[in-house]
Amino acid sequence: GAVVSQHPSRVICKSGTSVKIECRSLDFQATTMFWYRQFPKKSLMLMATSNEGSKATYEQGVEKDKFLINHASLTLSTLTVTSAHPEDSSFYICSAIAGVAEKTQYFGPGTRLLVL
Amino acid sequence: AQSVTQLGSHVSVSEGALVLLRCNYSSSVPPYLFWYVQYPNQGLQLLLKYTSAATLVKGINGFEAEFKKSETSFHLTKPSAHMRDAAEYFCAVSGNQGGKLIFGQGTELSVKP
Numbered sequence: 001g002a003v004v005s006q007h008p009s010r011v012i013c014k015s016g017t018s019v020k021i022e023c024r025s026l027d028f029q030a031t032t033m034f035w036y037r038q039f040p041k042k043s044l045m046l047m048a049t050s051n052e053g054s055k056a057t058y059e060q061g062v063e064k065d066k067f068l069i070n071h072a073s074l075t076l077s078t079l080t081v082t083s084a085h086p087e088d089s090s091f092y093i094c095s096a097i098a099g100v101a102e103k104t105q106y107f108g109p110g111t112r113l114l115v116l
Numbered sequence: 117a118q119s120v121t122q123l124g125s126h127v128s129v130s131e132g133a134l135v136l137l138r139c140n141y142s143s144s145v146p147p148y149l150f151w152y153v154q155y156p157n158q159g160l161q162l163l164l165k166y167t168s169a170a171t172l173v174k175g176i177n178g179f180e181a182e183f184k185k186s187e188t189s190f191h192l193t194k195p196s197a198h199m200r201d202a203a204e205y206f207c208a209v210s211g212n213q214g215g216k217l218i219f220g221q222g223t224e225l226s227v228k229p
Contacts, residue, residue, distance in 0.1 A: 034215075093159050095160075105150075107161070107162075112157065
């Protein structure tokens with residue numbers, strides 16, 4: 001149980017284009033999803049918290065107009081990197097929790113983004 | 117405020133040897149504590165968690181961790197390392213705000229044959 005998927009697993013795009021990454025909870029309803037960014041040999045950096053049906057809460061320093069997050073259903077959240085630049089190249093990971101009182105985050109397999 | 121410190125960014129052990137990965141936390145409220153493992157180019161997999169029940173927590177793949185409030189520690193151990201245990205390990209504490217996790221810096225475990 002508690003499986004989270006991400007799609008795509010890897011994407012290469014040209015500078016200036018937009019890329020959408022999907023995060024799905026496959027066997028539970030995720031009231032909250034989180035989006036992280038991870039640089040090589042580094043820990044995870046929380047970008048935003050996404051609650052179903054409401055606007056995402058972004059961490060300080062994260063541009064909400066650049067990283068658009070939508071959590072339209074209890075099983076799907078999307079992260080769109082708009083007008084991507086090479087410095088946006090990174091490993092993006094989502095996680096999900098089931099229920100307000102739940103503390104355990106279950107992580108997706110990650111998406112490797114390379115912007116040329 | 118909550119924080120996590122993992123002592124040692126890199127730990128190397130021989131196959132069959134004891135694995136000890138250290139984690140100390142700071143929390144103003146009773147903490148929920150987690151250990152996750154990350155293999156190259158993959159997401160994080162939950163190894164085990166402490167949620168205020170038993171202080172000795174057993175997880176997957178033979179790992180366990182002991183919550184010691186007096187030492188504010190939650191060290192991860194495994195009696196006998198396998199080559200497949202080579203990975204990055206993250207300790208995390210659950211924050212006060214809606215399930216957020218505060219992560220440590222990570223410890224890379226290498227296992228020598």
